[in-house]
Amino acid sequence: MPTGKTELTIITESGRCSWARCIFCSFSKKPYLPEPDFNRLKHQLDAKLTRQFDTLKYLNSGSFLDQNQIPKDFQKYLIQKCLDLGIKQLIIESRPDHITPANLKLLKDANKNQKLKIYFALGLETSDNETLKKISKGFTTTDYQNAAALLKKQGFYIRTYLMANLPYTKDIQKSLDDSVNFAQKHTDTIAIINTYPYGYAPLFYMWLKKTWRPLDKSEFNTLVKKHRANKKIDIYYDDYISYPRFKNQTPLVGATKENLNNPIYDLWQDYIVRFYEKPEIKKYALFLPCAYRKPYSFSKTHKQIIRHLKSLPFYANLHHLMISNPGIIPREFETKYPFAHYDWPEWEETPGIKKQYLKTTEDRIQNYLKTHKYEKLFAYFKP
Ligand code: SF4
Structure with missing residues (x-):
């Protein structure tokens, strides 16, 4: 399990995800997102991270390694601050295309003694390439595998995100079970998330048109039941559940x-x-x-x-x-x-x-x- 006894989650907005096309994602499609700026990110981090935690989750809806989202000087600052405060685990997120030896070098150098365990959260969502294509994920399972192999080789850890109840899936139970089996071969931990979209996501409009709908608590619990005992897996039903928000507000x-x-x-x-x-x-x-x-x-x-x-x-x-x-x-x-x-x-x-x-x-x-x-x-x- 990556999460320690004390945990802090910081969700920040900084630039736009370089892909911004996944159909379930609303964050990347917001009309306004702040430009990446070292001083703003530093100020925000210093205000929130004021003491030691076992785990820090730093999530920026996209890729931490993408300089158009997180400037290099801030990447370095975050690692150093974690080391100074004695944080044991840092979880950051990235798409596979930003996971390159060149992009990883800064993090490796800043964490030379490997005192900080750096986990990369990879949003694989499903192990089915057809579904990945239909949800417009923009990469394949091979891209995920290659990124995971490189991360391991370079001394990083992997946390794989899977989404339960994706659209275009005939058998959501089989799809989830297959995805868990596949991911387990490449990852240190897994997070299973209940798919739940907001107003800027095309998937929200599938819910509106009644061609897809999110699972309620009891449906979700039935779906994930067999994975609950797996110590490598964390399960999140309601992290993203909120009231419906609509882009157009016509009377x-x-x-x-x-x-x-x-x-x-x-x-x-x-x-x-x-x-x-x-x-x-x-x-x-x-x-x-x-x-x-x-x-x-x-x-x-x-x-x-x-x-x-x-x-x-x-x-x-x-x-x-x-x-x-x-x-x-x-x-x-x-x-x-x-x-x-x-x-x-x-x-x-x-x-x-x-x-x-x-x-x-x-x-x-x-x-x-x-x-x-x-x-x-x-x-x-x-x-
Ligand atoms: S889910 Fe992640 S990769 Fe996909 S568009 Fe949103 S931020 Fe980008």
């Missing part, structure tokens, strides 16, 4: 079928039902209507409801859940897109749409309550 207006079962709403409901964990303190559900004014809590009706409820001794235990055409919306998401950017003009409703609205809403409430348990359910009805 969704109209009482139409499209605005009832809009893929954006369906994706949110999928997230809310399968990934969202309600705050523990919220023991009682309170279903509330939506409001024209957004966010809802700025509306006259919600202001009055909140003012009255606040005097209740169990107010903190009430979980406000808005029911509207986008679905069930916990209060904490009311400012997120699209919940503050839509309108459903009731006067546009046809009898057919009304019927469909009722059925869709009934299904959504049932789905929500299947996974989120409350001691009591309350509902507010307009007088």
